Every structure is written in C-alpha cells, then in structure tokens.
Amino acid sequence: MTDPIRVGVVGCGFFAQNHLHSWKGLAGQGAELAAVCDIDPAKAKAAAANFGAARWYSDPEKMFQAEKLGLVDIATRVETHQTLVLRAIAAGIPTIVQKPFGPDTAACRAMTDAAQAAGVFLAVHENFRFQAPMRRIAEVLRAGTIGEPTWARISFRTGYDVYKGQPYLMQEEKLIIADLGPHMLDLARVFLGEVQHLTAETQRRNPKLRAEDTATMLLRHRSGAVSAVECTYESRRLPDNFPETLIEIEGPHGAIALKPGSVLEVTVEGKMTSEDADAPLLDWTQRPWHIVQESVFATCAHMLAAVRAGREAATSARDNLKTFALCEAAYESMATGRVVRIG
Ligand code: NAD
Ligand code: 89Y
Numbered sequence: 001m002t003d004p005i006r007v008g009v010v011g012c013g014f015f016a017q018n019h020l021h022s023w024k025g026l027a028g029q030g031a032e033l034a035a036v037c038d039i040d041p042a043k044a045k046a047a048a049a050n051f052g053a054a055r056w057y058s059d060p061e062k063m064f065q066a067e068k069l070g071l072v073d074i075a076t077r078v079e080t081h082q083t084l085v086l087r088a089i090a091a092g093i094p095t096i097v098q099k100p101f102g103p104d105t106a107a108c109r110a111m112t113d114a115a116q117a118a119g120v121f122l123a124v125h126e127n128f129r130f131q132a133p134m135r136r137i138a139e140v141l142r143a144g145t146i147g148e149p150t151w152a153r154i155s156f157r158t159g160y161d162v163y164k165g166q167p168y169l170m171q172e173e174k175l176i177i178a179d180l181g182p183h184m185l186d187l188a189r190v191f192l193g194e195v196q197h198l199t200a201e202t203q204r205r206n207p208k209l210r211a212e213d214t215a216t217m218l219l220r221h222r223s224g225a226v227s228a229v230e231c232t233y234e235s236r237r238l239p240d241n242f243p244e245t246l247i248e249i250e251g252p253h254g255a256i257a258l259k260p261g262s263v264l265e266v267t268v269e270g271k272m273t274s275e276d277a278d279a280p281l282l283d284w285t286q287r288p289w290h291i292v293q294e295s296v297f298a299t300c301a302h303m304l305a306a307v308r309a310g311r312e313a314a315t316s317a318r319d320n321l322k323t324f325a326l327c328e329a330a331y332e333s334m335a336t337g338r339v340v341r342i343g
Pocket of ligand 2 (some may be wrong): 109162179
C-alpha cells in the first residue's frame with residue numbers, strides 16, 4: 001500500500017464543507033486530511049474538529065511550510081486565489097483551486113505559467129462536468145450513438161435563494177457569468193468542443209443586485225455545432241429544479257435530454273429510452289444539493305488519482321483557461337453588443 005497523500009484545505013467557509021466531507025470520505029482511496037486553514041481561527045478549529053484534521057492554521061503560509069502536504073485544496077473566494085495559488089506553487093505543493101480560477105485573464109495566466117515553470121500540478125475545482133448526469137451524458141456522446149452533436153441547450157434557471165448561503169454574490173460587480181458561467185460554459189466545451197465565437201445578452205432582473213443575474217449566450221463551436229447557454233437566478237417557475245442543469249443535445253442520429261429529477265432520455269434512430277441519472281446520496285449529502293455535493297466528491301477523487309499518477313487533471317489550469325476565456329468573451333459581448341471571436 002502506498003503512503004496516503006496528505007491534503008491541506010485552505011478556506012473553511014460555506015462551500016468548503018463539501019470539500020472537507022469529500023477528503024474525509026476519500027480516506028479509503030489514499031487521502032489523509034492532514035490540516036485545515038482559515039483566516040478566521042474559529043472556522044479552522046471547527047473544521048479540524050468536525051473532519052478529524054490533526055492540525056489547524058489561520059495562516060496559509062505557515063501550513064504550507066510546516067506540513068509536508070502532497071496536495072493543497074484552495075476553497076476560498078476568487079480575490080484570494082492568485083496569492084494563495086502562487087504561494088502554494090512556490091512551496092512546491094500540487095494545488096487545486098476553486099472556480100472562478102481568477103479575477104481576470106492575466107491572473108489565470110500568471111498562475112498557469114508559474115505552475116508550469118515550477119513543474120507543479122495545478123487544477124481548477126470545476127465540478128459540474130463531474131456531476132453524475134453529466135458523466136453519463138459524456139459517456140453516451142463518447143459511444144457515438146447520436147453522432148457528432150450539432151446543437152445543444154444548456155440551461156440553469158432558478159429562483160432559489162442563492163444569496164442566503166452566499167451573501168457576497170449580491171455585492172459582486174460581475175455576477176452570474178463569473179459565478180455560474182464557468183460551470184455552464186465548461187459543460188458546453190465538454191459536450192460540443194471548443195468555441196469559435198459567442199454572443200451574450202445579460203439582464204439585472206433583481207434590482208437589489210449590483211450586477212447581471214441572467215445571461216443568455218449563443219455559441220458557435222469549431223465543429224459547426226451551435227449551443228444556447230442560459231443561466232439565471234431570477235426564474236420564478238415551479239417546480240424549481242435548483243441546482244440542476246437541464247441539457248438538450250441533438251445529433252444526426254438522435255438526441256439526449258436531461259430533464260428535471262435527472263431523468264435522462266436518449267433517442268437513437270427513432271427509439272427513446274429513459275434512465276435515472278441522479279447522483280447517489282452519500283452519507284453526508286442532502287437534497288437539493290446532493291448532485292453538486294456528489295460532484296465535489298467525484299472531482300476530489302479525480303484530482304487525487306491524477307496527482308498520484310503524475311498526470312494532468314481533466315480540469316487542469318491549462319484546460320480551465322479556455323473555459324475562463326469564454327466567460328471573459330461573454331462579458332466583452334455584454335459590454336460591446338458584438339459577437340466575440342475566441343482565440
Ligand atoms: P465563503 O466566504 O463562505 O468562504 C470563504 C472562506 O475563506 C471564509 O471562511 C474566509 O474566512 C476564508 N478565507 C478568506 N481568505 C483566506 C485566506 N487568505 N486564507 C485562508 N482562508 C481565507 O465563500 P464560499 O461560498 O465558500 O465560496 C468559496 C469559493 O467556492 C468561491 O470561489 C465560490 O465561487 C466557490 N463555490 C463553488 C461552488 C461550486 O459548485 N463549485 C459552489 C459555491 C461556491
Ligand atoms: O455559486 C454557484 C456555483 O458555483 O454553483 C452553484 C452555486 O453555489 C449557486 O448557483
């Protein structure tokens with residue numbers, strides 16, 4: 001049996017609870033939650049107690065220097081990512097950072113270049129492609145039964161009070177494209193390939209917010225496929241399927257539809273089959289968040305295996321730069337009203 005990989009988690013806030021559960025749950029797959037850190041000592045102390053980490057810190061640098069970490073998982077908010085990632089890389093520690101990768105393209109590039117120059121693993125915790133129904137859709141596409149996809153709709157529409165758990169979202173100068181856009185645009189790349197150009201129409205439908213809460217984006221992919229990518233936190237429809245992403249994909253031989261409740265319908269040559277693609281409930285996951293929570297576990301498991309094997313993660317820094325470029329392009333389209341060509 002090889003030695004466990006010693007994991008340190010930086011940031012023990014709202015979403016990090018899912019990371020902490022996941023690393024604890026990955027003990028059987030060779031992860032050891034060695035240490036946790038938060039600038040708020042009470043949160044770090046509580047996380048260590050709740051998840052069995054041997055030590056807690058309120059200074060990330062002290063944790064990087066004192067613990068012999070094989071992996072650091074940064075689950076803080078975006079404004080802290082560049083500083084923390086560059087410190088972890090300088091300490092030679094394989095690093096995972098939450099989405100959004102960085103505040104702007106220059107910061108994302110600087111982190112990617114630093115990791116490459118140092119030869120240190122760097123990946124973005126982009127978890128939506130690891131959701132159980134998304135893993136299944138990718139498998140169906142890989143099997144080729146609907147043919148190469150030519151059209152898709154990727155849709156996240158909710159009125160769920162996301163601001164209750166994440167109140168900072170109300171004050172952001174860039175909201176839904178920065179917060180949810182990385183997930184939606186990443187799925188578009190995973191299912192239909194790289195993007196040639198895009199346009200974005202945005203709205204601020206909730207006047208209490210500073211920024212856009214609704215984005216409707218139209219993408220032309222290099223393959224010729226077209227996708228409509230929609231996200232809103234201001235939909236007032238029932239049932240509200242938060243936090244499910246609904247998907248429709250069409251190809252020359254059939255179609256895939258991910259419907260509410262993670263019902264997956266696959267039509268091939270005029271015959272439709274339906275299956276339950278829902279995420280399994282783990283001992284710590286709860287509806288309605290279970291799909292997202294299980295994807296955090298799957299993402300952490302993927303990262304652990306990649307570090308252990310010495311290979312890049314599917315959502316490596318290099319890969320996520322492409323998803324980030326789509327978010328930036330959407331903001332450019334919002335500002336100029338123009339179609340924005342990608343790279
Ligand atoms: P949060 O504010 O609840 O938690 C952030 C924590 O980081 C706080 O406890 C804070 O004290 C701590 N912190 C800040 N600076 C620090 C530093 N320098 N060193 C150590 N700790 C520090 O925020 P959140 O809602 O948990 O969001 C964190 C990240 O998770 C964001 O990037 C957000 O976009 C992302 N997120 C991802 C998903 C997803 O599905 N992937 C869902 C929600 C949030
Ligand atoms: O912040 C968002 C995210 O990244 O995934 C879901 C979310 O928490 C709310 O929509």
